[in-house]
Amino acid sequence: MIVISNEFPIDGEVNTMRQLLELGVILHIRRPLIDRGNLAKLIVALGTENLSQIVLHQQHSLAAELGINRLHYNSQHRSKIAEQAAIDKFKYSTSTHDINEFNALTGPWNYAFLSPMYASLSKPGYGVSTSVKHQITERQNKRVKLIGLGGIDQHNMAEVLALGADNIALMGAIWQTKQPIQYAIKCQQILKNIQCQKEY
Numbered sequence: 001m002i003v004i005s006n007e008f009p010i011d012g013e014v015n016t017m018r019q020l021l022e023l024g025v026i027l028h029i030r031r032p033l034i035d036r037g038n039l040a041k042l043i044v045a046l047g048t049e050n051l052s053q054i055v056l057h058q059q060h061s062l063a064a065e066l067g068i069n070r071l072h073y074n075s076q077h078r079s080k081i082a083e084q085a086a087i088d089k090f091k092y093s094t095s096t097h098d099i100n101e102f103n104a105l106t107g108p109w110n111y112a113f114l115s116p117m118y119a120s121l122s123k124p125g126y127g128v129s130t131s132v133k134h135q136i137t138e139r140q141n142k143r144v145k146l147i148g149l150g151g152i153d154q155h156n157m158a159e160v161l162a163l164g165a166d167n168i169a170l171m172g173a174i175w176q177t178k179q180p181i182q183y184a185i186k187c188q189q190i191l192k193n194i195q196c197q198k199e200y
Helices: 013-022 036-046 048-053 062-066 083-087 097-104 133-138 157-163 180-199
Strands: 003-006 026-029 054-056 070-073 090-098 109-115 145-149 169-171
Touching: 013 026, 013 036, 013 048, 013 180, 026 036, 026 048, 036 048, 036 054, 036 062, 036 109, 048 054, 054 180, 090 097, 097 109, 097 133, 133 145, 133 157, 145 157, 157 180
Parallel strands: 003 026, 003 169, 026 054, 054 070, 070 090, 090 109, 109 145, 145 169
Antiparallel strands: none
């Protein structure tokens, strides 16, 4: 399961992030306005034992310095990836907003977000009339894993997976609840149950 950080700092978030990482979550650090120094402090505070689960959205040059091997590029910055990316040590993810964009992905991408699945929980108005969840059935690109994003919570995540997503990413559902760790555990259990059902 993937969790994306809140865009702005939240009280107690470092402790919450550490606990999420201990649960095995892949944590995307998305902080568009953060500077290099403060991002480095945040990463260090999360602990060196968790670096393999952390994904940087900004300040990518910190990755090699801090020992991070996962980088995310949004759709606007996707072209900035160097040609040697496919053979270097990093794992790459990106963002897409319709199935044609997802299907057209080539290059080093391990997975891509497809959003919005539902009305956003963290961005009021976003995704209300632009849901792409039913486009999942038009997926042709099987090489890149498809991660559903946008308005996903414990009540609708099963639908996204049933439509053909490989996994889901949570943001507002985690950061807007008073008990984010308990919520994450509940979502992980739902995912585990779905995977068990697929095996039979």
